[in-house]
Amino acid sequence: MGAIYYGTRTFSKHVGYFGPVQECENCHRAYKKAFVKFSSWFHIDYLPLVPTKTLYFKACPVCGRGFELRKQDAKAEMQNGGNDGTQVLTPHAKHILANKPKGLLSTDSSFELWLKDEVSGEDILIASEITKEDIKNFKKERGWKKVPMENVE
Numbered sequence: 001m002g003a004i005y006y007g008t009r010t011f012s013k014h015v016g017y018f019g020p021v022q023e024c025e026n027c028h029r030a031y032k033k034a035f036v037k038f039s040s041w042f043h044i045d046y047l048p049l050v051p052t053k054t055l056y057f058k059a060c061p062v063c064g065r066g067f068e069l070r071k072q073d074a075k076a077e078m079q080n081g082g083n084d085g086t087q088v089l090t091p092h093a094k095h096i097l098a099n100k101p102k103g104l105l106s107t108d109s110s111f112e113l114w115l116k117d118e119v120s121g122e123d124i125l126i127a128s129e130i131t132k133e134d135i136k137n138f139k140k141e142r143g144w145k146k147v148p149m150e151n152v153e
């Protein structure tokens, strides 16, 4: 038998867009707010066993400005709207210097993160000059399942 690993892990999940369309004070984009659920689980050998904490984050889907909500408050707000197809935003990333020889840059910060508005067709730049690690962090923060990557020559 090897070592047994235990502790807590946090999972994030994008639940949907709820409430009225509102202009964001920070980026001035008008969208329904994104709700992201964060749940912590006690695990043994990375097998989640007992939920220890759940909270929600309500934020602008473009710039991410927002705040934490308690479970019951989030549930109440999520009665309004939801995934009715009126707001569909798909994240995707671009690797600008994908063909540059490796080793030229110590940290490759030539990645960009975009959000495609599937209803209007607009492609919105979320962040540029970021690293692959930054994209991972965005993914976790926003609760996205996947962020397809495109290499740009």
Ligand SMILES: [Zn+2]
Residues within 6 Å of the ligand: 024, 025, 026, 027, 028, 029, 060, 061, 062, 063, 064, 065
């Ligand atoms: Zn915003």
